[in-house]
Amino acid sequence: MDKAVFLDRDGVLNYPVFNPNTNEYEAPFNEKDFKLFPDVIESLKELLDMNYRLFLVSNQPDYAKGKTTLENLYSVHKKLHNILTENNISFNEYYYCYHHPYGIIPEYSIICECRKPGNLFLKQAKLKYSLDMSRSWMIGDRDVDIYCGQSVGTKTIMISQKHSDGKSGQSKPEHKAKNLKEAVDIIKINLGDIACHN
Template structure:
């Protein structure tokens, strides 16, 4: 029986500053307010999993092996703030990739829910008690398709105007990660906001 609850987290633009196709650990920095928000969420017993599309592999910008250093850097930044990351899941595919082995459509590339489903299966996670937090509608759709509640962190308020299907409708929209954490905490404690 699955008994853990989790927060699935997009990486670029949600946890860390978005530097397109970055695999350089030296350029990885937590966004302001993320550590504090995760600390508060962790106190409620949530496990944390990164679920990230990494099309730079399929496009030949960096190798899949380069993602080990990215994960290590993220683990280091979080652990320095007392936060344990339970898993790091990535999709190296893209249908228009230039590296043939990765140039394909797949079930793991968000907005598909494959990474969330795999993490839940591998870690005894109840998806109906879990959340997906991300900064684009593909993140929201993946979470909704997996059966999670979802938060769109839409700092610039550009994404919310693009919502066009039920799968893209988040449970909540937040202006920053701190607000996202507050909304999840209130819902977890009260069943509503």
């Protein structure tokens, strides 16, 4: 069976954008605001070199909330995809949940199983790609990411940054890191531990 790394997007791969209207850090609403953190490309390449399959798992409820258009959300993803493609980085799947239970767009304002901490996308990936979840990881910056990964048996790493204050602190991740580079270093160390015990 294969192993995987499931990654949240905003706050893990790219900078969240401060919204003065809500006084919160949020996902970028358009491609011009989308910017990767330093070392993300290098870190993703390291994961591929370790033979991990990569999956993006992201809650994107801002259309459901009436804050932006689906076209804008698609354009942000397209920019990410283009950057990764230019750097020869391939994700097996990009899983986006556009729902929110308290939205204002009726068809998207539902309770669903794909919105983290729901684990529908991880279960789908496990079946489609024959993944061993005990050898897989979830990396996120919020409690919902950690709960999602732990519910299907992955190991978890919390990215701790100021923008996630108030959205994290209740879960119990196995590891914490300042950024994706540190998270990848943790995975490498754990690979060494596994090799030593085999």
